[in-house]
Every structure is written in C-alpha cells, then in structure tokens.
Amino acid sequence: MHVTKLQRWLILFNVSVSTFMATLDGSIVNIALPIISQELNVTISAIQWVVTSYLLTISVLLLVWGKLSDIYGKKNIFAFGFIIFTVGSALCGISDHLQLLVFSRVLQAVGASAMMALSQGIVTRVFPPGERGKALGITGTTVAIGSLVGPSLGGILVHMVGWQSIFFINVPIGLVGTVLTFAIIPELHDAPENRGFDIKGTFLFSAAILLLFLGLLFLQERKVSVPLFISLLLLSATALILFFILEERISNPLINLNLFHIHEFSFGLGSAFLSFVAISATLLFMPFYLQYVLKLDPLSAGLIISFYPVTAAVVAPFSGWLSDKVTYRPLTVTGLAINTIVLFGLATLNSSSSHITIILLMALLGGGVSIFQSPNNSSVMGAVPKDQLGVAGGMNALFRNLGMVSGTTLSVLIFSLTTKMDINLLSQRGILAVTDTFLKGYQLVLIFAALSCLFSVALSFTRFVRTRPV
Structure with missing residues (x-):
C-alpha cells in the first residue's frame, strides 16, 4: 500500500x-x-x-x-x-x-x-x-x-x-x-485467514459493557440502590469472565488476548483509564465550585474552565511531534506527573482562592493531559500488529469512555457519602448555607482524582523502566 x-x-x-x-x-x-x-x-x-x-x-x-x-x-x-x-x-x-x-x-x-x-x-x-x-x-x-x-x-x-x-x-x-x-x-x-466473526463473544462482551455502564450511569444519577448496582456489577463480571473463557478456546476471537501480553498496549490502556477517571471527576465538580463557592456567573465559570481544553488543543500536536523524536516514555510520565501536582493543587482551593491561580492550574491541567495523551495513544497503537489496529483503536476508545463514566460515578459517590448532599440537587436549591460542607466533599473528590493520576504515573513509569534502552 x-x-x-x-x-x-x-x-x-x-x-x-x-x-x-x-x-x-x-x-x-x-x-x-x-x-x-x-x-x-x-x-x-x-x-x-x-x-x-x-x-x-x-x-x-x-x-x-x-x-x-x-x-x-x-x-x-x-x-x-x-x-x-x-x-x-x-x-x-x-x-x-x-x-x-x-x-x-x-x-x-x-x-x-x-x-x-x-x-x-x-x-x-x-x-x-x-x-x-x-x-x-x-x-x-x-x-x-x-x-x-x-x-x-x-x-x-x-x-x-x-x-x-x-x-x-x-x-x-x-x-x-x-x-x-x-x-x-x-x-x-x-x-485474515479466518474471516469468521465471533458472534458469541460479541454478545457476552456487549452484555458485560452494557450492564457495567448502565449500573454506573444509574448509580451516578441515584436511580438504583447500592445492592442493585452490585448485582449489575456481578452480572457484568460474570459475562466478562465467560467472554474471556470463550476467547481462549476459539480460533477467531473478538479480542486476541495476546494483545494484553504486550506491555505498551495493556499498561497504556490502564494509564489512560486512570487518567480519564481523574480528569472527568475534576471537570464534573469544577463548575459547582466556581459558581457556588466563588459565586461566579455561568459565563465566567465557563471561561475559566475553557483554559483546560484550549491549552490541551495547543499542546497536543507538539507533544505528539516530540514523542516521534524522543519516544513516548518520558512524556507520558511527565504529563501525568504534572497533572498529579495540579490536581493536588486544585484540592487546596477554598472560598478565597485567586481566579488567576485557578486559570493557571486549569491551563496546566490541559497541558499535562496532552503531554501524556498524544504519546500514549501513539505507543498503544504502535505496539500492536497491523491486522489488529481496528480492535486496538476500539479498545483505546472504550477505555477512555469507561474512565470518564467511572470517574464521574465514583466522584459523585465520594461526594455524597462524605457530605450527605446530592450533587444532582445542588443547582436546584443552591448551597449558600453549606459552603464549608461542599468544600469538604469537593476537596476529597480532587484528592481522589490526584491519587488516580498518581497510580497512572506508576503504571507509565513501569513502562519507562521496563522498556528503556540499556
């Protein structure tokens, strides 16, 4: 070609x-x-x-x-x-x-x-x-x-x-x-030699993903009880286990499980998942903090948050270009380390925090995401055989979605359990009288996000140590 x-x-x-x-x-x-x-x-x-x-x-x-x-x-x-x-x-x-x-x-x-x-x-x-x-x-x-x-x-x-x-x-x-x-x-x-399509595996995998995402989304919106969520989670896990058993036994699996033996692929997916958990949790709570704690109007809050995607858009191609020159390894660790520090910084915000400080942190967050993400995507996709690029791309996008949904759900749970407040009702009643309580929950959510990012740093660092030139 x-x-x-x-x-x-x-x-x-x-x-x-x-x-x-x-x-x-x-x-x-x-x-x-x-x-x-x-x-x-x-x-x-x-x-x-x-x-x-x-x-x-x-x-x-x-x-x-x-x-x-x-x-x-x-x-x-x-x-x-x-x-x-x-x-x-x-x-x-x-x-x-x-x-x-x-x-x-x-x-x-x-x-x-x-x-x-x-x-x-x-x-x-x-x-x-x-x-x-x-x-x-x-x-x-x-x-x-x-x-x-x-x-x-x-x-x-x-x-x-x-x-x-x-x-x-x-x-x-x-x-x-x-x-x-x-x-x-x-x-x-x-x-490929075998052009058959794995219908049974597709059914099991689709059932596992559907049950998992429905459970997470419904739990986030408080539409299911915790016991029912656990039931959905167990059903999803059962379908996934049956899927992996089936994939080991057939010649044309939906996913060639040998892909997960490729260190750059599996650890790259894991790092991306944890990174999106951290980012989605942060972006969910920042508008509430800006509007209900700092008393900003929606337009001003939106402009401050926009520094995150603007910086990400500017940095992404430069980060990708640099990964072609120096490889992905130092960049993924650096980007995630920046984000970990930024998230711990965001966790210290309070009702008197400077707007300039928040703008700087949001810009650094966008830069850190792009420093990590472009090289990580390149490493994940470059590590797999050409005849499996479709599945690899699908897995990469799926882990991104799963990280985003998991991050929002877990952060809502952390906030609700620690403050006894329902984030879905905040916009209806306001929180003028309970700013301190909100800040407590917000700070715990941001600490959770920072720890998720820290674990992602550890995963990327293992790739750096394991694959660095001798």
Whole structure:
C-alpha cells in the first residue's frame, strides 16, 4: 500500500473531521436538553436518555466495529459510519417526540462508534512511525476543540435558530466527510485467514459493557440502590469472565488476548483509564465550585474552565511531534506527573482562592493531559500488529469512555457519602448555607482524582523502566 504525503494529510483531515463531529455531538446536546424537554413535553429525567442512549450505544459497539474493520477492511466501514451518523443527525432534527429522538440518537451513535473505533487505526496505518505521534496529536487537538466549542456553539444555535439546528449542522459536514472517505482513503486491509466473526463473544462482551455502564450511569444519577448496582456489577463480571473463557478456546476471537501480553498496549490502556477517571471527576465538580463557592456567573465559570481544553488543543500536536523524536516514555510520565501536582493543587482551593491561580492550574491541567495523551495513544497503537489496529483503536476508545463514566460515578459517590448532599440537587436549591460542607466533599473528590493520576504515573513509569534502552 503506497500513500503519498499529500494523501496522508488529506486522510488525517478527514479522520479529524469525523473525530470532531463525534466529540462535538457528545458535548453540544447537553446545553439544549432543558428546551428540548419543554418542547417535547417530557421530564428532565426522561430527556436524559437522549444523552445516555448515545453513550451506551457507542461504548457497546466500539470493539465490534474495530474487529469488523480488521476482517473486512476499514474504508467502507468508516464511510458507513459517516453515512449513518449523517442520517441519524437529520432524523434527530426532524424528531417531534422523545421516542423518535432517542432512536435517532442511537442511530447517530452507531455511526459515531464506527468513526471513533477506526480513526486511530487509520492514522496509525497511513503514517510512518516517525510521524505517527504528531498525527495522533492533531486528532487529539480536534477532540479538545470539539469539547470546547460544543456547549457555546450549542447555546448560540439553540438561541438563534432552535434546538433542531444542533443536529442539522452535522448533515453537510457528514456529506463532505463521506465523499472524502471514498475519494482519498485507500483500502487499508490485510485479509485474515479466518474471516469468521465471533458472534458469541460479541454478545457476552456487549452484555458485560452494557450492564457495567448502565449500573454506573444509574448509580451516578441515584436511580438504583447500592445492592442493585452490585448485582449489575456481578452480572457484568460474570459475562466478562465467560467472554474471556470463550476467547481462549476459539480460533477467531473478538479480542486476541495476546494483545494484553504486550506491555505498551495493556499498561497504556490502564494509564489512560486512570487518567480519564481523574480528569472527568475534576471537570464534573469544577463548575459547582466556581459558581457556588466563588459565586461566579455561568459565563465566567465557563471561561475559566475553557483554559483546560484550549491549552490541551495547543499542546497536543507538539507533544505528539516530540514523542516521534524522543519516544513516548518520558512524556507520558511527565504529563501525568504534572497533572498529579495540579490536581493536588486544585484540592487546596477554598472560598478565597485567586481566579488567576485557578486559570493557571486549569491551563496546566490541559497541558499535562496532552503531554501524556498524544504519546500514549501513539505507543498503544504502535505496539500492536497491523491486522489488529481496528480492535486496538476500539479498545483505546472504550477505555477512555469507561474512565470518564467511572470517574464521574465514583466522584459523585465520594461526594455524597462524605457530605450527605446530592450533587444532582445542588443547582436546584443552591448551597449558600453549606459552603464549608461542599468544600469538604469537593476537596476529597480532587484528592481522589490526584491519587488516580498518581497510580497512572506508576503504571507509565513501569513502562519507562521496563522498556528503556540499556
């Protein structure tokens, strides 16, 4: 397979468009939920399924699309992702009742999961090792930009045009992406000897992921009791154990378990998971701290938090480029170490903390994330055989989602158990009379985030020690 330099960068642009769309759509919808619930005449609790269904569908299908792309090729599946995402977006825009909107969001997520699962594998396949980190760093920038502009763009569109516009905006972008996919992406495929698909393994793995994510999401929203959550967790673990037993016995497993024997792959996934646990817990509680403790208005709080994705977007390509020159090892440890120090610093904030201090810490947090993430993605994807890049990309995205959901759920639990307060009710009643109690819970959550990041440092450091040149 010969790919010219121009073609490589056009492919990267196309992949970045897909990454931006999928990330944007995960963040742009939240701002519109209240107005959607009013116009469709449904409760806030019911409208949350617009978000939940999207996340669940993506998480269940990431590995499936990755495996299918390893068997049948990446080009057509990636184009299929664009097409289905575009159709789903159009249906979301014309939905006039909740059931159709949720169905359309599921359809959107089917397409988004295909694009997410394949994007890193496509970039890894077409870029040589000396340019891989830089290319993956650029895709990291698009993720940060999508997260940054989603809420503000969503607010503008909802205010000026209507909530339907946040979905219709995807349609022309999706059409362009589909055309580019067919025009410039070659067939990136080494046909395996066994083209069979592991249906039983897929069912068991999907059941395990679905039960786990449902349990975590429902627990976070206080919709299930702790005993019921434990039951869901045990069922998920049982399905996962049966899945691993099956995978050891068949010739065409959904996941080749030998991948986990690759140190850079397994420890890279573990480090990423813990890093996203820490970041998601932090980003969940920072708006509450800024608005209810420092008494900032939503716009000012949003501007302070935006220093995190802005810095991440700027640093990501430079970090990836540097990893091509000096390898990923020192960068992953450095980025995580920076974040650990920053998170401990955020844990010391109180009602008299300086805005400049918070801005500096949020900027450093974004920089640390990118210093770690771009090289880590490069190491994870570069460590696996070419015929398993689809599965590796799907696993990488799945661990990211699992880290984010786990981080928000665990932080809510820590906060609730230590303060006897429900974070889901804070915005309704305010916490003017219990600022000290909130600060206690907030600080414990940030210490939890910092410790998660510290464990991630330890995992990355083992990769540094084990694989450093002698």
